Amino acid sequence: MDVRYINPFLSSIRNVFDTMIHVPFNIGKPRLKEDSTPLYDISGIIGLSGDVTGCVVINLSKSVALQIASALLFEEMTEVNADCTDAIGEVANMISGNAKKDFPDGHVSISTPSVVIGKHAVVYPSNKPIISIPCETSAGRMLVDVCLQTVPVPANV
């Protein structure tokens, strides 16, 4: 996958944590995801369409979700309720929305987020590379998985 579509996510994650979440964090080295083994119980999923199609999935444990939702909502969250899942959806939305602004070209729309809870795996379309960006907070790790494909421009345009 073209780094010009991955670097915007690194900047965007940093930006969202710095300006909205205010939780100490470290971004690790992006790596190619080799399998869809389930890791953490909560996923926020955003679909992309337009000149770039694909999906962005943030995958995190309950403890990281509560930490991030508490920070975002300025109140101590102790259970994964609707406010918490809305907050996780909003984090996925902010990361994707900020990132797409820095894509090299093309028009891209992002969908509203879906949030999945439970022992699950998100399976990506086969034969497409997935880049996984690890983010460490004091409550644990959040993964940002990016699976994108640029859509070729028709020759007559």
Place this chain on the structure above:
Amino acid sequence: MDVRYINPFLSSIRNVFDTMIHVPFNIGKPRLKEDSTPLYDISGIIGLSGDVTGCVVINLSKSVALQIASALLFEEMTEVNADCTDAIGEVANMISGNAKKDFPDGHVSISTPSVVIGKHAVVYPSNKPIISIPCETSAGRMLVDVCLQTVPVPANV
């Protein structure tokens, strides 16, 4: 939710089963979904963006997924592998793509599908109605959940 955005899904589900899947089916009465209790282990999720935002989720058991994937791929599928999940993503894609063509107005993009496997619940954005359309096949039930919101047109456009 405006029936003008639900009726296209009823036609689209019928159309996709009739022309692509060729499995006997019945569409039940759409109902308002009251909770996000997990039902079946496989979900195909499509996000919508543009003048209508939201998501479309097909939720089905392993046996229904295998039945539909086998019918779509013209081969007997016995495990939920990448071909099967790609097929389920494609069914979600076809249902959403066909339906949006019959929306009353506006430009709507659909994202590439994500497929979720495991004991999970898809949590929809809170305070938005979800219409659930049940479809019965001989292998069991598939639900098509539709959570949409029209985006108001700015006054100066």
